[in-house]
Amino acid sequence: MAGELVESEDGTVGIALNLESDNVGAVLTGDGLSIQEGGSVRATGKIAQIPVSNLFLGRVVNALAQPIDGKGQIPASEFRLIESPAPGIISRRYVYEPLQTGLIAIDSMIPIGRGQRELIIGDRQTGKTAVATDTILNQKGQNVICIYVAIGQKASSVAQVVDTFQERGAMEYTIVVSETANSPATLQYLAPYTGAAIAEYFMYREQHALIIYEDLSKQAQAYRQMSLLLRRPPGRSLSGRCFLSTFSTFREGC
Template sequence: MPDTMAPSGQTAQGYRFGLRLEERGQVVAVGDGIAWVRGLRSAQMDEVLRFDDGSSGLVFQLGAQRLGAILLSQTHRLTAGMGARRSGARLTVGVGAGLPGRVVDPVGVPLDDLPPPAVETRMPLEASAPAILERDFVDAPLYTGNKIVDTMIPIGKGQRQLLIGDDGTGKSALALDVVANQRGRGVLCVVVLIGQTRAAVAATVDTLRSVGALDYTVVVVAEANALPGLRYLAPFAGCAIAEHWMRHGHDVLVVYDDLTRHAQSYRELSLLLQRPPGREAYPSDVFYLHARLLERSTVLAPACGGGSMTALPIVETRLGEISAYIPTNLISITDGQIYFDSKLFAAGFLPAIDIGRSVSRIGGKAQANAIKRAAARIRLDYLQFLELELFARFGTRLEASVEDSLRRGRLLRELLKQDRLSPLSEAEQLAWLLAYGEGLLDAVAPDQVAATVPRLFAAAGAHRLGLDTPKDAWLAALRAALKATP
C-alpha cells in the first residue's frame, strides 16, 4: 500500500510504494460509555483509539486479554465485532487566543453553533504539575468583589480555594461573581461545568454574557447526558487551556463546578471497568485524581513565564457534613475553603458564608496593606458578636459594653450582606471598612445600612480615593458624605 500520496495537480515525483503496518483489534462489548477491545496488545494507557464507524475512545484499563476504553464519541453503529486501531496519539485540546467567548466540550468541539475556534496549538489534557523550582510565591491579590471574601478570606493569584456547602447555598453564584469581577483586570477565566443540565448550562452562559464576562471567559461543558468519559475529562481540559495561558505569562482563573460530580463520574467509570471499589465505592486513587488536577494551579517564576492559575473548585456536601470522603480529600489538597451554610441561606444572610468555618491559608500574604489594616479586627469582632448574640437569647441582663458590642455586630452583619453580580472595587471595600472601623456608622440603624453605604461608595469615587490615599483624607471624605443630606 502506498504510504504517501502526491497532492492533487502536482506530479508524482518522489512517489513510491511501501508497507504500512497497523495493529488492529476488535470490539468485544460496548455499553454505558465503555468499549472492551481485544487484539491491541501494544496499546498504552491514555492512548486514543479509532473505531471503524468513526467513534473514538481513550485507553483507560489494561488487561491480559482485553483493554477497556472510555468512549469520547459514539455513533449508533458502534457494536461488538467492530474493528479498532491504535492512533499512537494522546488526547489533546486546542488552545489559544481564539477560545475566549466560546463554549466547547472537553475535546474542543464547539457547542455554541459557531465555527470551530481558531487554535494556536494543542495541549495534552494530562500533564505534570510545575516543578518546585518553576514556582513562585503567592504575592498578588485576586479581588473577588465580595465583602466577606476580600476582607476576611482573601484569595491570592495562584491559590486553590475550595467552595464547599450544601446544594443550593450559592457556591456557583459566588464563583460567577468572581469571574464577573475580573473584567478589565487582565485575568482570563475558564469555567468548567460538569454534569449539569442543559438549562443550567444555558443560564450560566447567559449570565456571563449579560455582565460582559464571556468576552474573556471560555466555558468547557460536559452535560449530565454526556458520555461519562467526557464528564471525567472536562476539568482536565479546562486546566490544559488555562495552563497554556499561564505558561505565556497570563493570570488565569479556573472554576470547577463541581468536583463532586466529577468524582462520581470517575467512580462510575471505575466500577464499569471492574476496578476494585474502596470507601463509599470510590476507587482508591480518587485522591490522586483531584490532587494531580489541582496541583497544576500555581504562580510561575518569571523565568518560566510568570503567569498564574487560580483554582476555585466547588464541592457539594449533604446536610452540612464536611467530613465525607470527597470533601475531606479536597480540603486537604486546597489552600483554604469558603464554607456555605444552609441555615444562613434560609435566614436571608447572603452570601451564606460561614465566616467561622471558612479560612484562607495563604491569601492574607497577598492582601493589600490598606485593606489588611482596616480589616484586622473585623473577623474577630464578628465571631465574638455571634457568641454574644447566642448568650443574649437567654434573656439575661446585659452590661452596657455588651449591648454596644451587640449593636455594632448587628450593624456589621448588615454591612456584610451583598447582592449577586454587584462586585465592589478595592476603593469601595476600603470605604465601608474604614467607616465601620472608625465608628462613623455607629449612629446608623441596621435597617438603614443599605441606603447609607452607597453614599460612602459615591464619596470614594467622587474624590478619587484609592488604596494609597492617606487615611486622614479618606476619613474626611467619608464624614462629609455621611453628613450630607441624602
C-alpha cells in the same frame, strides 16, 4: 500505552485506560451506538490532546474543546495534552499577589492569592454558584482570563450562567467548558482536565488565569461509573467523598 487514543471502525474514538495481558479496557468519547461486537479497533499512537488558542475567549466548548455555541469552528494555534505533567515546586513562585473576588467577606476575611486553590462547599441552594460567577464577573479589567467548567449540570443552568456572562460583558475574557448531565461519563470526567489545559495555555504565556469547577463531585461520580464499567476493584478511590485526593493531577498543573 495507558491514555492512548484508539479508534473503532466507525470512527468512534476512545481512550485506553486498562492494560491487561489479554485485553485492553477503553472508554468512549462518543455514544458508541454503531459499534458492533467483533469489530476492529486500532491504536492511533497519540495521547489525548485538545486544540487551544486565544480565539477560544468568548466561546462555549465541550470536553474535547469543540465549540457547542453554534458560532462555528475555532482556529487552533497549537495543541496541548489533556493531562500534562505539573511543574515542579522549584519552578513555582510564591503566592504574593491577591485575587480580588469582589466579595467583601472573602477578600477581607479569607483572601485568595493568585496561584492558590480554594474549595467552595455548602448545601444545595446556599449560593455556591453565585460566589463563583460573581468572582468571574469581578475580574473585568483585572487582566485575568477566566475558565468556567460546568460538569454534570443541567443544560438550562449552564445557559443561564452563559447569558449572565454575556449580559455583563464577561464573555470577552471567559471560556466556558460544559458537559451536561446528559453527556457520557467519559466526557464529564475529562471536562476539568480540558479546562486546566486551556488555562495552562494562557499561564505559560505570562497571563493570569482563573478556573471555576462546578462541580467536582459530579466528576467523581463519572469516574466511579467508568471504573465500575472497566471492572476496577471498588475501594477508597471510587468514593465520591475522596475526589479531592483522587483528582489532584489537573489541579496541581496550574
